[in-house]
């Protein structure tokens with residue numbers, strides 16, 4: 006049987022800030038000795054209160070913008086309770102109920118084609134410290150506690166280890182170029198949720214989670230090992246799959262189940278009353294957007310190669326929906342450069358006339374592609390295409406049916422066109438007279454009348470030249 | 478009687494409850510768990526008082542984490558026949574001009590009522606919570622004890638105002654507190670349901686206080702309002718949950734008490750905490766842990782957040798008709814000592830008088846053995862009413 010691998014990813018990224026998320030300790034990565042970079046707050050002493058580092062919010066929002074997320078205007082923190090010596094307060098401050106970013110999407114391009122990976126949410130949280138074991142003793146190092154992280158949670162949209170690695174590579178390049186994270190060794194850690202199902206099945210299989218992997222290589226190996234384990238279990242009934250948390254062992258290249266205790270914990274999440282809700286108003290959001298570095302995405306290169314102008318590329322990349330629309334119609338067989346003009350000039354123009362922006366109307370890519378293709382093949386002229394576009398936007402008609410109904414694609418031979426022109430000249434004596442007395446405008450009126458008679462489907466150049474000839 | 482856990486300066490004029498940090502002075506919060514803990518910094522309110530020329534007398538004994546009735550269950554206290562709060566008693570005796578206390582579940586207010594001194598739990602966010610040994614962040618407030626309303630106003634003016642080190646601190650740089658606002662023509666209501674819960678002695682005190690207010694041109698009416706019981710349950714749930722969480726950092730790993738008897742990290746946690754906390758704290762931890770658990774969160778914790786909203790609306794409605802609410806601060810004029818086994822229940826019952834100001838952040842002033850609550854930022858009005866009544870009494 007053929008199986009499909011289904012993967013969701015939780016990626017923790019350390020943010021590139023001068024100080025920790027809730028205190029002013031800075032430079033933990035340069036700290037030489039354990040506990041060099043700690044204060045009463047990040048070491049869990051009583052009396053200290055967390056004070057939000059605004060830069061963390063700005064970087065998280067920037068990351069969200071890069072991943073085409075919706076930015077929450079109201080975002081709050083929650084406490085996650087568990088005991089571990091490297092967690093000084095015995096709770097971690099994180100976001101459960103109102104994460105800072107939601108509903109994004111990233112495209113990954115692999116040998117299997119380009120696919121959308123939906124981002125469920127991005128939330129901010131603090132890191133924990135670390136334990137150093139030596140002989141009979143364990144030592145606690147709080148240098149890392151309260152270092153700001155974002156966690157990027159995807160929907161279960163990956164279908165291969167290759168897609169996961171492409172996605173992570175893309176995040177890394179985006180975050181580095183955007184100044185969000187250095188993404189150095191260990192500063193990007195992943196939890197992988199994985200399940201396997203028969204090809205074509207809608208239901209998800211039993212899901213296991215592989216925790217805390219830092220290298221792309223390990224992630225790829227772990228996914229390959231784990232998916233094979235699932236497939237073997239399904240195909241040969243080698244074992245019964247259970248929902249559990251596992252860890253990947255680098256040396257053996259295998260995954261192992263972790264203690265149940267760790268997976269069944271009730272973290273008793275609840276709102277953190279020490280941190281007031283953060284309100285991101287228009288002004289702040291605009292400021293963050295203005296400072297957002299240009300996303301050095303493969304997209305820009307792709308567009309440039311297709312011959313799209315720099316100005317159009319900027320427009321397409323600044324509004325994700327526009328870019329997405331172009332990609333969709335290209336996938337449906339339209340030429341990219343031509344499609345860009347249709348979207349940015351014609352479609353945007355029609356919407357603007359209605360006082361709308363592109364966000365307010367989602368044209369079905371199939372419909373737009375159908376119009377463009379009819380024009381490109383010479384079936385109808387551009388003017389007729391635009392008329393169909395208006396009808397699609399206004400009343401959501403089917404473009405091909407509408408075109409047939411209106412007769413835009415009716416072909417007229419030269420003699421028919423000539424006949425029509427003659428009729429127009431005969432029945433518009435006044436316009437003909439005024440053209441002959443030197444009024445250039447009258448020509449347009451006559452030309453328009455011809456076009457109208459031909460239902461906009463006539464070849465404009467032909468009509469024009471014939472009309473000119475007859476008026477001489 | 479043991480008033481101080483640590484004496485700082487015999488000639489000092491301000492006592493500080495041991496739930497509040499003073500740099501380099503042992504801070505125990507009345508708990509064995511925090512034995513030997515010396516903070517690296519002082520609470521913001523302490524710093525402001527010192528900067529204004531006040532000197533600290535010492536760390537006043539408090540019940541463990543300030544969760545008990547008036548301070549009867551301190552690891553460092555002594556058993557007494559009649560219960561009292563150390564700071565309130567020191568102020569009553571005139572040994573200090575005033576004191577700082579943390580009001581998380583009414584303890585300082587009850588202590589002030591018993592001792593016949595004033596205590597103000599101010600509007601949430603007006604006084605920095607930086608440097609208090611936090612239990613229930615969403616409702617605890619640092620307040621002041623003094624012998625009268627004037628004394629309270631004077632100290633409050635020093636300590637209140639924005640502090641960037643506290644994310645819940647309100648933005649106003651300074652607040653002015655006055656005892657001379659015009660109270661003539663103001664309206665005060667007495668809550669029937671709360672009065673009914675008090676002993677005759679307390680009822681008499683409330684009625685006598687009402688007479689004093691009337692003599693100053695205030696209208697006093699009795700009203701029926703039954704939100705207080707529900708408000709109390711909600712606050713006990715939120716308070717326990719938040720306390721359970723905040724107290725969880727006392728784990729024996731970093732500072733304070735660590736059991737000598739452990740073989741692994743789990744035993745270190747369990748044994749240190751079992752030895753370190755008293756029975757009341759353990760009850761609060763268990764209760765708080767329970768209401769936050771997966772199967773109870775919706776019906777307990779989340780529900781309490783909704784009740785908080787309801788209570789706020791109810792009080793807004795009441796405050797649109799009245800300028801202040803007059804209630805008992807506790808059910809008795811004196812508490813006798815009792816066993817810690819019954820403490821959780823006892824505190825719960827007594828908190829029905831004090832919970833609303835903690836729950837929704839409004840100010841509450843205890844004076845003359847009774848309590849006045851008002852709308853947010855109505856401290857000066859409450860102090861002025863108390864001031865008039867205090868003058869009547871003399």
Ligand SMILES: [Zn+2]
Pocket residue numbers: 025028029030042043044045046047048151
């Ligand atoms: Zn720090």
